[in-house]
Amino acid sequence: MFLIADGGSTKTDWSIVSGNQEIDRIKTRGINPFFQTEEDISAEIRDNLVPKIKKYGSIEAVYFYGAGCAFPEKNEILRWSITHYLPVPVEVGSDLLAAARALCGNSPGIACILGTGSNSCLYDGKDIIKNISPLGFILGDEGSGAVLGKLLVGDMLKNQLPVALQKAFFAEFGLTPAVIMEKVYKQPFPNRFLASLSPFLLRHIEEPSIHDLVSNSFRAFFARNVMQYGCLDHPVHLIGSIAWYYQDLLKEIACEFGFRLGTIAQSPVQGLIRYHSVL
Structure with missing residues (x-):
């Protein structure tokens, strides 16, 4: 089971995926490391994501794509914010990389x-x-x-x-x-x-x-x-x-x-x- 996040400045959609099926989608407030601190992002993960995914059991990986995720140092802020509460492999990429992978695959x-x-x-x-x-x-x-x-x-x-x-x-x-x-x-x-x-x-x-x-x-x-x-x-x-x-x-x-x-x-x-x- 893994999470795919489609992040923006206004809202973030978190898809919970099991196998190749989306089993639920959770919305949190926008997450953008270009404008938010690690503390702000961590609080959003802790308060509005983690409690809602506990019932699904173990999450094995997180793939976060979004606005503001085109800079390595900003991506690292986001990665640390997520792993603090979800100690699993986390990959962070831009919304453009999300589009390329979603549209072109391999x-x-x-x-x-x-x-x-x-x-x-x-x-x-x-x-x-x-x-x-x-x-x-x-x-x-x-x-x-x-x-x-x-x-x-x-x-x-x-x-x-x-x-x-x-x-x-x-x-x-x-x-x-x-x-x-x-x-x-x-x-x-x-x-x-x-x-x-x-x-x-x-x-x-x-x-x-x-x-x-x-x-x-x-x-x-x-x-x-x-x-x-x-x-x-x-x-x-x-x-x-x-x-x-x-x-x-x-x-x-x-x-x-x-x-x-x-x-x-x-x-x-x-x-x-x-x-x-x-x-």
Whole structure:
């Protein structure tokens, strides 16, 4: 029996796996070693994880993947926090490594995340061998929910979209230009706010101006990221909410660039269960 954790700054999902089956899933608060101390993480493990898994008996290993887990010294903080209460082998990896393992397994490929943010890598079946830095939603993150939301509100506020669409947008979200500016420039987590607006695009994807906005952002993702790996013979795999809901359009854009899409998934959990069950 082992644990697979899908960690984020807001919440962490812990899958309890026996054999190759998930038998339960436990949620704790977000765990991110980039922002939290060893004491904070240890307290979360002690108070909100350990009591809930005792009934399942012996845990033999923990595989923790998440945001903030791309730096060896931070990963060590997390590993020590877990082993203090669960004295078993603990492997810590980034959310990008989770995507690569979940999507590609032990085969080479290009693994991409398209969710609130975006990221990508070239994976050789064991390790990430190349990564184009996503740069975040201000400088990069092409094709992500945050960037799609940013492009949407930019076009709304500069009157680049049909009047009827503008009215529908402001009515649906109850926003004003002043509130949008406040949320983007003064409140925390503007990327999350912007990403929360992106479902509007999906509902109006048949509108030519919206279709062009989304398509061009996906083209930018392929041109500025995926193309740099130079591996047209490798399948491109995608994970995340944006990848899942826009998969038909993404297939068209991938074809334009000469790529074929492989696996598309919303979450890495099932793929990670398969990956670790055969090790």
